[in-house]
Amino acid sequence: MAKGPKHRSGCPVSASLEVLGDRWSLLIVRDLMVRGFRRFKEFQQSGEGIATNILAGRLRRLQQAGIVTAEVDDEDARAVNYRLTEKGIDLAPALLELLIWGSRHEYCEAPCN
């Protein structure tokens, strides 16, 4: 089998965006990280308005990327617990910087500073 290049370009930023560069992935990571979400339904009802098929797809892609794990719950065999891996937790600084930027420049209820 021919082995294609692993990434579209040699830049780590580009490599990051291949998996995280969309409207939802980083919001899912944020909810796992700061809001403590574990369940499918929590994301679904989080108010951001993600469709269930998209949510399922993103959770799967994040798993494949090694950012998230999914385990069946001990006490309820229907339920799945999603968690961040180390790799996922390592997104904290990037998420924080996006938060800071958004706070300063985008999300201004009151007049911007």
Add this chain to the structure above:
Amino acid sequence: MAKGPKHRSGCPVSASLEVLGDRWSLLIVRDLMVRGFRRFKEFQQSGEGIATNILAGRLRRLQQAGIVTAEVDDEDARAVNYRLTEKGIDLAPALLELLIWGSRHEYCEAPCN
């Protein structure tokens, strides 16, 4: 006219992703910031493979968001010079953190540390 909410959710991360949450926008900012790109054609030929219609759309959206400015060149009336605003420059930390994360976890030519 009815005034809708300014943002889809009250979270600054979400607000940031409304304009930056796609495959290309942050790469354009990166190229303006670290590679010093100024011209349409430079982005087009940068090797990432962005289509010209998408590039035009992203540059327009980044302008509308106040992240980028576009000015006709002094010496060549055909040419447009794109530049980052302060707001755009303020994305440096977020970009850097994505770079760090990508370097550590995604872009590993050699075995990962």
Add this chain to the structure above:
DNA sequence: ATAGTGACTTGCAAAATGCAAGTGATATCT
């Protein structure tokens, strides 16, 4: 005057997204 060049726009096929409804495997209630 003619031939480029830079920055787009247009047309169209393919892929991704959004929405509503449905499915299947548990779990809970009566």
Add this chain to the structure above:
DNA sequence: AGATATCACTTGCATTTTGCAAGTCACTAT
């Protein structure tokens, strides 16, 4: 035990976005 509810999805379909090739238009160079 049987009916009902819950959780985590999947499916079908319309809409939107993306990607690719080609074309346009203003301006510049020869």
